[in-house]
Amino acid sequence: MIVYKSPEEIDRMRRAGRVVALTIERLSNEVRPGMTTADLDAIAERSIRGEGCTPSFKGYKGFTGSICASLNEEVVHGIPGRRRIREGDLLSLDVGAIWDGYHGDSAVSLFVGEPPSDVAEKLVRVTEESLEAGISRLRPGGRLSDVGAEVQRVVEGAGFSVVREYVGHGIGRDMHEDPPIPNYGEPGRGPAIRPGLVVAVEPMVNVGGWETRVLKDRWTVVTADGSLSAHFEHTIAVTEDGPEVLTARLEA
Ligand code: MG
Ligand code: MG
Numbered sequence: 374m375i376v377y378k379s380p381e382e383i384d385r386m387r388r389a390g391r392v393v394a395l396t397i398e399r400l401s402n403e404v405r406p407g408m409t410t411a412d413l414d415a416i417a418e419r420s421i422r423g424e425g426c427t428p429s430f431k432g433y434k435g436f437t438g439s440i441c442a443s444l445n446e447e448v449v450h451g452i453p454g455r456r457r458i459r460e461g462d463l464l465s466l467d468v469g470a471i472w473d474g475y476h477g478d479s480a481v482s483l484f485v486g487e488p489p490s491d492v493a494e495k496l497v498r499v500t501e502e503s504l505e506a507g508i509s510r511l512r513p514g515g516r517l518s519d520v521g522a523e524v525q526r527v528v529e530g531a532g533f534s535v536v537r538e539y540v541g542h543g544i545g546r547d548m549h550e551d552p553p554i555p556n557y558g559e560p561g562r563g564p565a566i567r568p569g570l571v572v573a574v575e576p577m578v579n580v581g582g583w584e585t586r587v588l589k590d591r592w593t594v595v596t597a598d599g600s601l602s603a604h605f606e607h608t609i610a611v612t613e614d615g616p617e618v619l620t621a622r623l624e625a
Pocket of ligand 2: 478541542573575606
């Protein structure tokens, strides 16, 4: 069942989203080769709590981190730990925060230093573009599957593949609510898009095949073929006028 949000609820989510965006900005500014993913986790937790929020992920089904930090062939759900970040790594950061009972959720992929290859650089660019394209479909009058269809069109048009096993989601009092939002499929299906719908759209895009597997730590998702993967995510509220990105990057 989809829980549509009131303007007051969206206001709380706007606050959560802003703290998520601020935390991603801080991480992006502070990450350096030689740091561990646990170092980033500490920065993020301090940032989230310092803004009066609670990290969404910490303790979620036993997850130990405040963020997910996934490197290179890791798709999502990397557990912060002793793994050291190296020059040229593709780092995907996923951050969630709760303000007054409501969640914000956003992810970004970036290079630590220079991109290691043209294809890596293109992967990150296309993944972000596919998210923007998907978000543009979150307008009253459309149907929910329009979003994933648009993401898939952009990704596959660039020669990359869309992960199937993990999808976006409704968000609000729970981090993961109905409806699921696949990053693929036919347009014109599913629920009508209407004001009050708040969702997290999150394309996960691989250079190689779309198949993934989970490591023995039971969290970290990697590409089955070991190819690079990128992940971008925003939390978006649908308004009468169209999409409002609640986790939009802050002005510099
Ligand atoms: Mg997320
Ligand atoms: Mg999410």
